[in-house]
Amino acid sequence: MLVKYIQAVSWLAVTCTANWTPSPTSAPEYTSPAYIKYSTVPGFFLQDDNATVPGTFDYTATNFGLVNRTYPTNHECNDSFTQWQKFKHFVDTLNVRSGKDVDYKILFLGRHGEGYHNVAESYYGTPAWNCYWSIRDGNGTSVWADAKITPNGVAQAQIAADFWASRIKLQKIPLPQSYYVSPLTRCLQTANITFSQLPLSPLNPFVPTVKELFREGISGHTCDRRGNKTYIHNAFPRYHIEAGFSEEDLLFKPLEGEVPTDQDIRSKTVLDDVFGSDSHTWLSVTSHSGEIASILRVFGHRPFSLNTGAVIPVLVKAETVSGTPASTAMVPYTTISTCSTQPSLPTATV
Numbered sequence: 001m002l003v004k005y006i007q008a009v010s011w012l013a014v015t016c017t018a019n020w021t022p023s024p025t026s027a028p029e030y031t032s033p034a035y036i037k038y039s040t041v042p043g044f045f046l047q048d049d050n051a052t053v054p055g056t057f058d059y060t061a062t063n064f065g066l067v068n069r070t071y072p073t074n075h076e077c078n079d080s081f082t083q084w085q086k087f088k089h090f091v092d093t094l095n096v097r098s099g100k101d102v103d104y105k106i107l108f109l110g111r112h113g114e115g116y117h118n119v120a121e122s123y124y125g126t127p128a129w130n131c132y133w134s135i136r137d138g139n140g141t142s143v144w145a146d147a148k149i150t151p152n153g154v155a156q157a158q159i160a161a162d163f164w165a166s167r168i169k170l171q172k173i174p175l176p177q178s179y180y181v182s183p184l185t186r187c188l189q190t191a192n193i194t195f196s197q198l199p200l201s202p203l204n205p206f207v208p209t210v211k212e213l214f215r216e217g218i219s220g221h222t223c224d225r226r227g228n229k230t231y232i233h234n235a236f237p238r239y240h241i242e243a244g245f246s247e248e249d250l251l252f253k254p255l256e257g258e259v260p261t262d263q264d265i266r267s268k269t270v271l272d273d274v275f276g277s278d279s280h281t282w283l284s285v286t287s288h289s290g291e292i293a294s295i296l297r298v299f300g301h302r303p304f305s306l307n308t309g310a311v312i313p314v315l316v317k318a319e320t321v322s323g324t325p326a327s328t329a330m331v332p333y334t335t336i337s338t339c340s341t342q343p344s345l346p347t348a349t350v
């Protein structure tokens, strides 16, 4: 389990071009126990600043939150470079100079567009949703089991697509080199709308990897039960489904939920998998509010809740350290609280 795939080369060899990409090399091996320690590197994005209010933050009005600042490597950059090109040079340089056990990556964390389950929770109110409606597949007119995105959710994903297109044109933003997506339909759809229309490089095409553990908190709600592998493959034939992905959803359990500490443990498991196997620096992960909150906890990032369809990048430092991490024993799912009679609709407030 080793993070660092980038050979420390002479740092003078780094040219300040917008296209420079480190070449992957084989990972050295650790013989003693080692684990990956994550931290967020603050000071580069509005979202890592305590003064930024998540509820009113608009990633499309703020260049994805990239702070307009100078970097120690700016003197190597062409004056015509955009903020994103200068930032890319800075991050590439960090990686070249950081030694074999430290790796920096930028993860664009995107939440799916509005799904039918989001609409139903608002319609019924959270208490009635949690205890009665969420454990059903739908109500006869709306289906929210493995919820699809609504027309509003499609529009939110299109905003993300249009914003990426504008950043490519105006900022020459580094494009994701790898894409990861939750196996739930709302994320499979959102990633497709966001990235399938962009002018991507043939070197890094949009072929996302579907990863089981980037799914939402496994709550016992039918919206968090995924489709089978055959369905996912048929609906999104160009997606790559990770090795070992089971045909049926083996993690969902009716009326039982994963506990939050276990969600963080499995988030770290999937992040260790990604950081330990992917030599790329610029990654996209399309996931969920609860799961992104968990990923941010693993990274030591401040809490930052995303609106449906929103995207935030985070700069993450991953360090391979020797030793054994604190206990990661998982506990059984717990029974969720339900009610047997249909609650009345919330009273409309005027």
Ligand SMILES: *[C@@H]1O[C@H](CO)[C@@H](O)[C@H](O)[C@H]1NC(C)=O
Binding pocket: 050, 302
């Ligand atoms: C941000 O807030 C957290 C929690 O209140 C605090 O621990 C942390 O030091 C703050 N960070 C900065 C840079 O002020």
Ligand SMILES: *[C@@H]1O[C@H](CO)[C@@H](O)[C@H](O)[C@H]1NC(C)=O
Binding pocket: 046, 061, 062, 063, 065, 066, 067, 068
């Ligand atoms: C940086 O400046 C640009 C151009 O003035 C602006 O569009 C962008 O929102 C600024 N970014 C932040 C994070 O304030």
Ligand SMILES: *[C@@H]1O[C@H](CO)[C@@H](O)[C@H](O)[C@H]1NC(C)=O
Binding pocket: 078, 079, 080
């Ligand atoms: C900066 O980059 C632009 C566009 O690539 C190029 O036309 C220009 O010659 C460069 N300037 C310098 C000083 O390298």
Ligand SMILES: *[C@@H]1O[C@H](CO)[C@@H](O)[C@H](O)[C@H]1NC(C)=O
Binding pocket: 116, 119, 120, 121, 123, 139, 140, 141, 142
């Ligand atoms: C089902 O729920 C949706 C909101 O999710 C609501 O608009 C619709 O009226 C409900 N249908 C019935 C039959 O109550």
Ligand SMILES: *[C@@H]1O[C@H](CO)[C@@H](O)[C@H](O)[C@H]1NC(C)=O
Binding pocket: 189, 192, 193, 196, 197, 235, 236
């Ligand atoms: C992917 O998105 C494109 C563009 O919005 C759309 O035309 C296509 O039908 C979508 N494919 C799937 C499988 O949803």
Ligand SMILES: *[C@@H]1O[C@H](CO)[C@@H](O)[C@H](O)[C@H]1NC(C)=O
Binding pocket: 227, 228, 230, 231, 247
């Ligand atoms: C997979 O799911 C689809 C519908 O979502 C269903 O029609 C099909 O029978 C399932 N396949 C298997 C092998 O269970």
